[in-house]
Amino acid sequence: MNKTGDSLILSQAASRFRRLAAALMRGFLLLVTALSMAAVLLIILYIARDALPFFRLAGLKEFFASTAWYPSGRPASFGALSIFFGSAIVTLGAMAVAIPLGLAAALCLSDILPFAVRQAVKPVIEALAAIPSVAFGFFALVVFAPLLQNNGGNVLTVMVWLILLPPGLLLTYLTAEASSRGIREEVAPAVKWVMAGVLGWLLIRGLLALADRLGGVTIDSGANALNVSLILGIMALPTIVSVSEDALQAAGRDLREGSYALGATRAETLLKVVIPAASSGIVAAVILGVMRAIGETMVVWMASGNAAQIPKPWFNVLSPVRTLTATIAGDMGEADQVLGSLRYHVLFALALILLLLSFFANLVSEWVLRRHRRRMSGGQK
Amino acid sequence: MKRLSATVSGLLLAGTLLCGAAAREKIVVDGSTTVGPIAKAFAEYFMKVNPEVSITVSESGSGNGAKSLVNKSCQVATMSRAMKQGEYEAAVHSEILPISHVVALDGLAMIVHPANPVKNLTTDQVKAIYLGRIKNWNQVGGPNTPIVIISRDTNSGTYETFETRIMKGEKIAKNCEYVGSNGAIRQRVQSTRAAVGYVGIGFLDNTVKALSVNGVLPSLDTVKDGSYPIARPLYMYTNDYPKMGSALYRYVTLYLSKKGQQMIEEIGFIPVTNY
Numbered sequence: 001m002n003k004t005g006d007s008l009i010l011s012q013a014a015s016r017f018r019r020l021a022a023a024l025m026r027g028f029l030l031l032v033t034a035l036s037m038a039a040v041l042l043i044i045l046y047i048a049r050d051a052l053p054f055f056r057l058a059g060l061k062e063f064f065a066s067t068a069w070y071p072s073g074r075p076a077s078f079g080a081l082s083i084f085f086g087s088a089i090v091t092l093g094a095m096a097v098a099i100p101l102g103l104a105a106a107l108c109l110s111d112i113l114p115f116a117v118r119q120a121v122k123p124v125i126e127a128l129a130a131i132p133s134v135a136f137g138f139f140a141l142v143v144f145a146p147l148l149q150n151n152g153g154n155v156l157t158v159m160v161w162l163i164l165l166p167p168g169l170l171l172t173y174l175t176a177e178a179s180s181r182g183i184r185e186e187v188a189p190a191v192k193w194v195m196a197g198v199l200g201w202l203l204i205r206g207l208l209a210l211a212d213r214l215g216g217v218t219i220d221s222g223a224n225a226l227n228v229s230l231i232l233g234i235m236a237l238p239t240i241v242s243v244s245e246d247a248l249q250a251a252g253r254d255l256r257e258g259s260y261a262l263g264a265t266r267a268e269t270l271l272k273v274v275i276p277a278a279s280s281g282i283v284a285a286v287i288l289g290v291m292r293a294i295g296e297t298m299v300v301w302m303a304s305g306n307a308a309q310i311p312k313p314w315f316n317v318l319s320p321v322r323t324l325t326a327t328i329a330g331d332m333g334e335a336d337q338v339l340g341s342l343r344y345h346v347l348f349a350l351a352l353i354l355l356l357l358s359f360f361a362n363l364v365s366e367w368v369l370r371r372h373r374r375r376m377s378g379g380q381k
Numbered sequence: 382m383k384r385l386s387a388t389v390s391g392l393l394l395a396g397t398l399l400c401g402a403a404a405r406e407k408i409v410v411d412g413s414t415t416v417g418p419i420a421k422a423f424a425e426y427f428m429k430v431n432p433e434v435s436i437t438v439s440e441s442g443s444g445n446g447a448k449s450l451v452n453k454s455c456q457v458a459t460m461s462r463a464m465k466q467g468e469y470e471a472a473v474h475s476e477i478l479p480i481s482h483v484v485a486l487d488g489l490a491m492i493v494h495p496a497n498p499v500k501n502l503t504t505d506q507v508k509a510i511y512l513g514r515i516k517n518w519n520q521v522g523g524p525n526t527p528i529v530i531i532s533r534d535t536n537s538g539t540y541e542t543f544e545t546r547i548m549k550g551e552k553i554a555k556n557c558e559y560v561g562s563n564g565a566i567r568q569r570v571q572s573t574r575a576a577v578g579y580v581g582i583g584f585l586d587n588t589v590k591a592l593s594v595n596g597v598l599p600s601l602d603t604v605k606d607g608s609y610p611i612a613r614p615l616y617m618y619t620n621d622y623p624k625m626g627s628a629l630y631r632y633v634t635l636y637l638s639k640k641g642q643q644m645i646e647e648i649g650f651i652p653v654t655n656y
Binding site: 070 | 526527529534535540550556557558559560561565568572573
């Protein structure tokens with residue numbers, strides 16, 4: 001054989017080796033992916049396996065329809081309705097705090113504040129996510145709960161102004177603008193300003209009246225749904241701000257400049273162009289925030305009061321509530337693992353519900369994103 | 382450098398061998414989180430005096446302690462309640478004879494905010510408050526504010542004592558707040574004017590006010606003479622009475638010694654004997 005033949009054989013061997021290495025690598029990556037999927041599946045299987053005995057022994061009716069949660073009573077009762085309610089109201093409350101504040105902060109960071117400020121502020125907001133939840137819980141229990149008890153009315157007033165004023169103003173602006181549409185051009189601005197003035201006045205009066213009524217409220221116990229809602233809202237803020245700010249940035253310079261070129265103001269550009277374009281990312285941010293709030297354990301266990309009740313009236317956030325996560329964490333200790341008592345299995349039933357809820361939230365976000373993407377691409381023609 | 386590391390590893394090896402040889406007797410303690418601190422303090426002291434004995438103490442709850450004793454995975458079960466009939470039956474069935482040693486007494490103090498003018502409650506009033514029938518402090522001689530009731534979580538021996546001594550099987554009102562430790566109850570009560578809660582006597586300090594119950598203030602003396610109504614014995618269970626003079630015997634009878642009593646008082650419980 002001559003020299004070229006040799007090198008040909010060599011290179012064939014080398015390419016075979018390379019192909020083998022690539023196949024091995026691919027197999028390894030597949031294994032890693034499969035492992036993480038298997039972990040998720042195993043967790044679901046394991047939780048379901050320990051949850052099913054509860055439903056088999058105790059049935060569904062009491063668990064889902066009763067509010068009597070006495071796991072240590074004789075006879076014990078496992079009505080979890082009030083616990084579902086507790087998780088729901090705490091999460092709703094957290095979102096009422098985090099969504100307006102978070103979106104406002106994201107908008108400011110991406111489109112309103114100078115770039116240098118954004119570079120400085122965003123890491124600080126993201127650092128909030130690094131604070132351990134037990135520190136938040138400690139703050140809620142030791143600082144915020146007594147504050148609510150001693151100055152309940154004032155704290156409520158400040159919170160109402162902080163949370164309701166920004167979206168209120170936004171709504172005023174949008175309604176005013178909508179009302180001036182389709183009117184002759186010469187009078188449209190006047191109509192718009194009058195509407196804005198009237199609505200703004202109504203908003204301020206309404207808020208003042210609300211604050212007046214809230215100012216007289218006394219709070220008996222600071223460990224309540226409001227306390228944890230606020231703390232969870234703050235904990236969900238970094239997620240919401242960071243993800244939705246990224247989405248707003250990703251909407252791009254072209255879109256903004258196109259909008260300005262058509263004569264739109266900055267407010268119009270933001271509300272009608274940038275936010276709709278970034279809405280899928282914003283929805284994702286909100287759902288991530290919801291997951292953060294619903295899955296948080298330490299803060300709610302320390303500061304929600306853990307009373308298994310549906311408050312009267314149901315929207316009374318000043319009364320203590322009990323959440324799914326806190327119940328699982330708090331009741332695990334004495335629950336009989338060896339004999340597999342109902343008290344043990346009911347915790348897995350709760351965990352299964354929690355898991356299904358987060359699955360459902362994931363599905364919804366996926367569905368929203370896909371629908372949004374289809375509409376966006378369909379709308380381009 | 383090499384020699385140094387060789388010396389170090391040689392020392393380590395020798396140390397392990399020595400320990401292995403010395404720890405001839407092993408005692409495993411498991412059970413209540415309430416009795417746990419006593420068992421731990423005893424174990425620490427006992428191992429200092431008797432380095433040839435090694436004792437491990439875990440706290441998995443009274444019920445789990447009983448179970449461990451029955452399936453022979455521990456020699457001492459610590460319990461904040463007496464063994465139940467079912468647990469005895471299971472024990473006898475697997476040829477275990479549980480013998481109880483009452484090592485200390487524990488009293489639960491009803492506590493309120495220092496600014497609360499109420500000084501005394503009867504056991505019936507405490508029960509009515511926790512049932513939600515008495516809702517306002519002015520029904521028991523206090524100011525016109527709704528009562529905030531606070532309880533330990535349903536897992537704890539403290540809760541079980543309260544449930545059996547005060548509630549007697551009836552269910553606590555749904556608006557009751559549950560917290561995870563004696564310290565957390567004290568924290569909630571010292572910062573909440575309208576609150577009432579209960580803690581082990583060892584957790585009393587001047588940031589909260591202890592109420593007298595049926596006219597009796599909680600103290601070492603009133604628990605011991607039986608006049609304070611919310612009290613309970615704390616147990617250690619062994620399989621049969623331990624052989625006299627054995628390490629196990631000396632460990633579970635430590636509570637009878639002066640040192641044992643001192644340790645119990647330091648942790649905040651009440652010794653059963655008085656030397």
